[in-house]
Amino acid sequence: MASELIAAGLAERGEAEGLSKKEVKRLVNEEMPDRSREIAAAVADHVRARHPEFAGVEAANGYVNISFDAGAMATRLVGEILSRGADYGRGESRPERVMVEHSQLNTHKAAHIGHLRNICLGVSVTNLLAAAGYPTVPATYIGDIGRHVIQCLWCYERFHRGQEPSDILQRGRWLGEVYAEANRRLRFRKDALDLLKLLATEDPVFVTAIDRMLKKLVHRQADGEDVAYLLGRTIHAQEIKEDQLRQDDVIPRYWPIVGEQLRLEAEDLTPRVVEEGQPEPTTTPAERLARWEALAPDMDDWWGQVVGWEAEVKETFQRWERKEPAFVALWDETREWSMVELRRIFAELGAHFDHWFTESAVEEPGRAVVQDLLARGIAEVSDGLPVVKIDEKLGLEQETYRTLPILRSDGTTLYATKDLALTRQKYEDHGIDISIWVVDVRQSLYFDQVFKVLELAGFEKAAEAIHLGYEFVALPEGAISSRKGTAPIYEDIRDAVVGRARTIIEEKNPDLTGEARDRVAWQVGIGSLKYTMLARDITKVVVFDLDEALSFDGHAAPYIQYAHARASRILERAELSPDAILATAGDLAFTGLEPSELTLLQHLATYPDEIQRAAAEYRPLLITNYVYEVAKAFNDFYHACPVLQSGEPTRSARLALVAATRQTLANGLAILGIDAPEEM
RNA sequence: GCGCCCGUAGCUCAGUGGAUAGAGCGCUUGCCUCCGGAGUAAGAGGUCGCAGGUUCGAGUCCUGCCGGGCGUACCA
Numbered sequence A: 001m002a003s004e005l006i007a008a009g010l011a012e013r014g015e016a017e018g019l020s021k022k023e024v025k026r027l028v029n030e031e032m033p034d035r036s037r038e039i040a041a042a043v044a045d046h047v048r049a050r051h052p053e054f055a056g057v058e059a060a061n062g063y064v065n066i067s068f069d070a071g072a073m074a075t076r077l078v079g080e081i082l083s084r085g086a087d088y089g090r091g092e093s094r095p096e097r098v099m100v101e102h103s104q105l106n107t108h109k110a111a112h113i114g115h116l117r118n119i120c121l122g123v124s125v126t127n128l129l130a131a132a133g134y135p136t137v138p139a140t141y142i143g144d145i146g147r148h149v150i151q152c153l154w155c156y157e158r159f160h161r162g163q164e165p166s167d168i169l170q171r172g173r174w175l176g177e178v179y180a181e182a183n184r185r186l187r188f189r190k191d192a193l194d195l196l197k198l199l200a201t202e203d204p205v206f207v208t209a210i211d212r213m214l215k216k217l218v219h220r221q222a223d224g225e226d227v228a229y230l231l232g233r234t235i236h237a238q239e240i241k242e243d244q245l246r247q248d249d250v251i252p253r254y255w256p257i258v259g260e261q262l263r264l265e266a267e268d269l270t271p272r273v274v275e276e277g278q279p280e281p282t283t284t285p286a287e288r289l290a291r292w293e294a295l296a297p298d299m300d301d302w303w304g305q306v307v308g309w310e311a312e313v314k315e316t317f318q319r320w321e322r323k324e325p326a327f328v329a330l331w332d333e334t335r336e337w338s339m340v341e342l343r344r345i346f347a348e349l350g351a352h353f354d355h356w357f358t359e360s361a362v363e364e365p366g367r368a369v370v371q372d373l374l375a376r377g378i379a380e381v382s383d384g385l386p387v388v389k390i391d392e393k394l395g396l397e398q399e400t401y402r403t404l405p406i407l408r409s410d411g412t413t414l415y416a417t418k419d420l421a422l423t424r425q426k427y428e429d430h431g432i433d434i435s436i437w438v439v440d441v442r443q444s445l446y447f448d449q450v451f452k453v454l455e456l457a458g459f460e461k462a463a464e465a466i467h468l469g470y471e472f473v474a475l476p477e478g479a480i481s482s483r484k485g486t487a488p489i490y491e492d493i494r495d496a497v498v499g500r501a502r503t504i505i506e507e508k509n510p511d512l513t514g515e516a517r518d519r520v521a522w523q524v525g526i527g528s529l530k531y532t533m534l535a536r537d538i539t540k541v542v543v544f545d546l547d548e549a550l551s552f553d554g555h556a557a558p559y560i561q562y563a564h565a566r567a568s569r570i571l572e573r574a575e576l577s578p579d580a581i582l583a584t585a586g587d588l589a590f591t592g593l594e595p596s597e598l599t600l601l602q603h604l605a606t607y608p609d610e611i612q613r614a615a616a617e618y619r620p621l622l623i624t625n626y627v628y629e630v631a632k633a634f635n636d637f638y639h640a641c642p643v644l645q646s647g648e649p650t651r652s653a654r655l656a657l658v659a660a661t662r663q664t665l666a667n668g669l670a671i672l673g674i675d676a677p678e679e680m
Numbered sequence B: 001g002c003g004c005c006c007g008u009a010g011c012u013c014a015g016u017g018g019a020u021a022g023a024g025c026g027c028u029u030g031c032c033u034c035c036g037g038a039g040u041a042a043g044a045g046g047u048c049g050c051a052g053g054u055u056c057g058a059g060u061c062c063u064g065c066c067g068g069g070c071g072u073a074c075c076a
Helices: A002-012 A021-050 A070-087 A113-132 A147-160 A168-186 A188-202 A204-208 A210-219 A224-235 A250-267 A285-321 A325-349 A359-375 A390-394 A415-430 A441-456 A460-464 A490-508 A514-534 A557-574 A578-587 A595-605 A607-616 A621-640 A650-672
Strands: A056-060 A063-067 A098-101 A136-142 A355-358 A380-382 A385-389 A403-405 A434-440 A466-470 A473-475
Touching: A021 A056, A021 A063, A070 A578, A070 A595, A070 A650, A098 A113, A098 A415, A113 A136, A113 A325, A113 A434, A113 A466, A113 A473, A113 A490, A113 A514, A113 A607, A113 A650, A136 A325, A136 A415, A147 A168, A147 A285, A147 A325, A168 A188, A168 A285, A168 A325, A188 A204, A188 A224, A188 A250, A188 A285, A204 A210, A204 A224, A204 A250, A210 A224, A210 A250, A224 A250, A250 A285, A285 A325, A325 A490, A325 A514, A355 A359, A355 A415, A359 A385, A359 A415, A385 A390, A385 A441, A390 A403, A390 A441, A403 A441, A415 A434, A415 A441, A434 A441, A434 A460, A441 A460, A441 A466, A490 A514, A514 A557, A514 A621, A514 A650, A557 A621, A557 A650, A578 A650, A595 A607, A595 A621, A595 A650, A607 A621, A607 A650, A621 A650
Parallel strands: A098 A136, A098 A434, A136 A355, A434 A466
Antiparallel strands: A056 A063, A380 A385, A385 A403
């Protein structure tokens, strides 16, 4: 508005004549700040004259600030919060039923820190949508079949039959360990060759020592051509391929020689200078030695067996495909061991589901979808397996959706086989309008593919499917790998966090004991864990650091819980029931409000809007920020304004404000799935 | 190569096109005879990756670069 007025003014005065557009604009910009202030002042005068109901109208720096009668607003707001209680912030009912699929845990595999982010997000997004007014249908999708299950059961039958712990509660976790071992066995050759490749690429000392090492290898009757091959590959920093080796045990013979060299390098403490043009090493000599050592004990025994094991796993897969009764029975039994554990984890974290989908249940429907796609020419067999060449089908020039394999060449099912069927089922069998998948962002291309294939097959609803992709959880030392068994297990982290909370309670609140102390330790520990998972945008990678998770100071759940506990304590000491406070809410006298009271009231007032916005954006983060702001505003108020010692009518008004704050904090925390303790 | 994401204080992160860019951690200095100190007051700390553009106004939107992460046909 100001710019138009200024431009008009310039033209009127003839000052813009003969000037270029740019020069006019410069003149306009120069006048801008002053003009804005003038206009703001004029608007303020105008409003003040005509609207006496506003408590104040002021022009400031080009803005018009309008203030209201805070006391009246406060009475109305606090009354509304107290009367609506747990429903304060809840939006008007909406017609669309929303399914939220999340917490896709696997049986036969341990739940780790990475899964925790998914569960926390899924639970809070579900709560958020419900609070915004949508009927929600939470669902989970359990990975109870697939390669990981087959590998686990192969390893169990082959090496551990009858060794399972007698405690049924421990068996799920134990199975996860068996799975990790299966991976170590099956990946053994690859892990060894990967290390040799790494040494060739980033360890110049190792490469210079290659002649000496290979001379030793020759002494151990190694095949001449293999030695030459190793030499060439190492010098040129290339991958060693096992099918290029003539003598199958040449690597086991070579291994001790490699180890001697790595030990020498690890013991040499003189700092190494990276030469110009050489890649920066990603590992230290000690780490490289550790990787060698991890493989060394099993080298002689395992190396020769890996090929046979792989064949056994394939056969195990076929036993599943044939539905061999003994094998299916074993699957069923072990599956239940894991399910016991999964149900407990869900209960601990407050994840409830209306539907439990399982991969095993959609294998056959998935096969039917594949047959249908093949029959209709949407899918084709390429390189021996059914795929959908999506870009080609859509006539896209640029690679976009690429190609989706929908069944393995040996006829076993893939994740895609099952998701194709499940996606249809969700809409067709469960009467939902909106469907959300809470899954790691690394699978976004995959979901685009699945949805697009269904669209190609004429299933139009697939176009509206929402993949809520969040960034993954990494560790300070790098990516999580459940295959290597390096991922921190959920239960260990939980125990650490709850244990720490308990220690702090014992130190800070020795009066709290017994069952109450244990309960609060749980609420604070788990709450803190959830908060760290949620208080980061889903577009950001979380680097999980246990020390940080164990820190309960500052911007963290306990800060908010503490504010809630403080508020609870004040109300308790006032010896007024919630009903009694509510009864007074109609005629509270908020007079002479302190700045901290105003700030607190303003925060409380925005809660319903925060819910709507957070729900529209699927962002629990906004609620974590919000409850923190409220807790902060409450603490300011707490320090600035005495409640119990104040005289009437301030005392009653402030008590009601404390009650309203407590309610709002509890409601916000509930959306995050975090408990609000009365004491801590 | 192509696609997606990230880049804001020493570190970890907020920031809805709008006023002087904010928190926490860490560091420095204060506050418990007072409703619970898991708290609180203050201080130091910023070329919002770089360069253009749109706009009265850009950390925010657009384009191009730079740096990092992830994905990219029989893993899930």
